[in-house]
Amino acid sequence: MCVMATATAADLDERIILLPVQIRDATGAALAQDIVVTVFEERGRMSYPLLVLNHGRPVSDRASLRRVRYEQAARFFASLGFSVWVPTRIGYGASGTAVDAEDAGSCDNRNFARSFGIAADQVQQVIDHARRESRIDARRIVIAGQSYGGAASIAVAARKLPGVVAAINFAGGGGGNPETRSGEPCSASISTATFGGYGHNTRVPTLWVYTENDLYFSPRHTEAWFAAFRANGGSGEFMLLPAFGDNGHLMFTRGFDIWAPLVRDFLAKQGFRG
Numbered sequence: 001m002c003v004m005a006t007a008t009a010a011d012l013d014e015r016i017i018l019l020p021v022q023i024r025d026a027t028g029a030a031l032a033q034d035i036v037v038t039v040f041e042e043r044g045r046m047s048y049p050l051l052v053l054n055h056g057r058p059v060s061d062r063a064s065l066r067r068v069r070y071e072q073a074a075r076f077f078a079s080l081g082f083s084v085w086v087p088t089r090i091g092y093g094a095s096g097t098a099v100d101a102e103d104a105g106s107c108d109n110r111n112f113a114r115s116f117g118i119a120a121d122q123v124q125q126v127i128d129h130a131r132r133e134s135r136i137d138a139r140r141i142v143i144a145g146q147s148y149g150g151a152a153s154i155a156v157a158a159r160k161l162p163g164v165v166a167a168i169n170f171a172g173g174g175g176g177n178p179e180t181r182s183g184e185p186c187s188a189s190i191s192t193a194t195f196g197g198y199g200h201n202t203r204v205p206t207l208w209v210y211t212e213n214d215l216y217f218s219p220r221h222t223e224a225w226f227a228a229f230r231a232n233g234g235s236g237e238f239m240l241l242p243a244f245g246d247n248g249h250l251m252f253t254r255g256f257d258i259w260a261p262l263v264r265d266f267l268a269k270q271g272f273r274g
Contacts, residue, residue: 056147176216211248
């Protein structure tokens, strides 16, 4: 594991880690390479619970993600005491885009369980690396993510990993395209079955945050996904927030003041109060 320092604000340390991961991609081929992980921590703490923050999947230009930072959100979670790890997964931005490792297949028959699972494999390895650092409290781990990363976070929560105590899903799902299928994602019924499957094994509290005007996933789909999750035993709270701007799918990056108090309350219930 290679660690590089980078400039940041006086109260917040930011590090870039090149972290080796091994996966099988969407074709089943073995793939081993470093991914770029950005770590944010407030200075002066002796011990940090861990929060892994997971990015989404652009409709076309995967290179556009570059090095994922989500600085405003990361700063917020760091203020609550977390060591915040933001991985840029294989196939995206700074971690290389030659292989689309998480390709889920054709629009009418997406294999979301496989695709979200490939993302979750990488998140799990990030957790494994983080827990080896002495300052990380491996008993207190939260998984969070936006869009594809939100779905991957629920996939990770279903793995019952030691120390994972909660998951936060911001606008999570797959197969959406606001330009060609506004609100109507590919293979929505397969997503329903996939989230239902996660419900069988998820026993930690989860928070699902969506909006009325998400142009990737309309409420009739996101509500069905959560209902399937709950019907199969998953523990969680679903929040359908009012319309945000022209596309509520963007609320995570553009509506911090809306979601931050809700997430702060959820995390406080889990014992995270900064």
